[in-house]
Amino acid sequence: MHNGSAGETLRIPVPVGTVVRRKKGSVLADLAHPGDEVLVARGGQGGISLIDAPDYKRGKAMALSPNVMRDVTDKVLTHGQPGEEISLELILRVVADVGLVGLPNAGKSTLLSAITLARPDIADYPFTTLMPNLGRLGGDPTLGALQFSSGATLADLPGLIEGAHLGKGLGRNFLRHLRRTRVIVHVVDAAADDPVNNYKIVREELRMYNPKYLERPYVVVLNKIDLPKAQDRLSSLALEISSVGCGECHDKNASKGKLNENFNRHHTSEDDDKELGDYPRPQAVIGASVLRHIGIDEMLKEIRTALEKCSDHMLPGP
Numbered sequence: 001m002h003n004g005s006a007g008e009t010l011r012i013p014v015p016v017g018t019v020v021r022r023k024k025g026s027v028l029a030d031l032a033h034p035g036d037e038v039l040v041a042r043g044g045q046g047g048i049s050l051i052d053a054p055d056y057k058r059g060k061a062m063a064l065s066p067n068v069m070r071d072v073t074d075k076v077l078t079h080g081q082p083g084e085e086i087s088l089e090l091i092l093r094v095v096a097d098v099g100l101v102g103l104p105n106a107g108k109s110t111l112l113s114a115i116t117l118a119r120p121d122i123a124d125y126p127f128t129t130l131m132p133n134l135g136r137l138g139g140d141p142t143l144g145a146l147q148f149s150s151g152a153t154l155a156d157l158p159g160l161i162e163g164a165h166l167g168k169g170l171g172r173n174f175l176r177h178l179r180r181t182r183v184i185v186h187v188v189d190a191a192a193d194d195p196v197n198n199y200k201i202v203r204e205e206l207r208m209y210n211p212k213y214l215e216r217p218y219v220v221v222l223n224k225i226d227l228p229k230a231q232d233r234l235s236s237l238a239l240e241i242s243s244v245g246c247g248e249c250h251d252k253n254a255s256k257g258k259l260n261e262n263f264n265r266h267h268t269s270e271d272d273d274k275e276l277g278d279y280p281r282p283q284a285v286i287g288a289s290v291l292r293h294i295g296i297d298e299m300l301k302e303i304r305t306a307l308e309k310c311s312d313h314m315l316p317g318p
């Protein structure tokens with residue numbers, strides 16, 4: 001800014017959830033709440049023109065500052081000091097209570113649009129969603145439209161594929177958006193060739209990215225049951241999926257780092273020894289058709305229960 005002492009503060013607006021860190025360095029701020037701000041670089045000291053100042057004033061100002069410049073006609077001004085410079089990385093981690101995950105085309109965006117006012121792109125090809133979409137979920141729909149007891153934000157994420165944690169498909173980049181979520185909803189296309197395996201692929205990708213994700217309460221939505229192929233095998237699929245995992249496997253490591261905000265990956269050698277079966281089972285497996293509005297109420301009920309569970313979890317201990 002070149003306005004001398006009157007230079008205005010430069011404020012750069014960023015989305016809620018932006019993490020500000022020095023380039024390849026420490027985190028300066030996590031702007032997770034509306035209105036959060038951080039001062040990253042102070043402006044410089046404004047200069048003063050002494051060109052037209054009377055002699056006595058000029059003498060005084062020059063005595064105060066060693067930082068003086070003369071122009072060709074020997075007139076004088078005091079230099080300003082440059083402002084600070086800083087190189088930053090801004091990383092967006094959306095702020096959402098619930099994260100929707102699944103293979104491409106499973107129906108995640110359709111689900112979001114079925115239960116919130118969000119209108120994400122939906123299409124019959126993979127990787128329709130490239131950036132997370134957010135929607136606001138109200139409390140209890142039986143209370144009537146928009147009459148909600150407690151709300152939650154849902155994030156619809158791009159589709160995951162096997163190897164995503166290594167950079168395949170859209171890569172692992174967007175998996176960081178799950179970091180702040182408390183509950184995960186797996187959306188599985190129940191009419192696909194091998195839904196159980198597809199489900200395991202996604203779970204495994206989450207594990208490889210951050211095993212803590214697997215400790216969060218989660219609900220599995222077996223979607224597209226309006227299609228006969230899905231309907232016929234719904235109960236056997238539900239049975240198989242609900243048996244992957246353990247019932248009471250809150251061992252000493254589990255759930256401690258629920259909302260671990262570290263930036264590094266969370267693998268320990270113990271995590272590497274673990275398999276999907278060593279992590280908790282789904283809280284519920286629900287057959288639904290988010291397109292045809294089948295099973296929506298039950299799904300919402302389960303999501304709410306999962307959210308309540310983790311708010312209990314978060315109460316301060318004795």
Ligand SMILES: Nc1nc2c(ncn2[C@@H]2O[C@H](COP(=O)(O)OP(=O)(O)OP(=O)(O)O)[C@@H](O)[C@H]2O)c(=O)[nH]1
Nearest residue numbers: 105106107108109110123127128129159289290291
């Ligand atoms: N028959 C049927 N089709 C569905 C259902 N839900 C979604 N679809 C269709 O499946 C296709 C993919 O839906 P999307 O919601 O875009 O899927 P997505 O999981 O968001 O896909 P990506 O963004 O690529 O990861 C669309 O053609 C939807 O109309 C459903 O319940 N039944």
Ligand SMILES: [Mg+2]
Nearest residue numbers: 108109128129
């Ligand atoms: Mg999508």
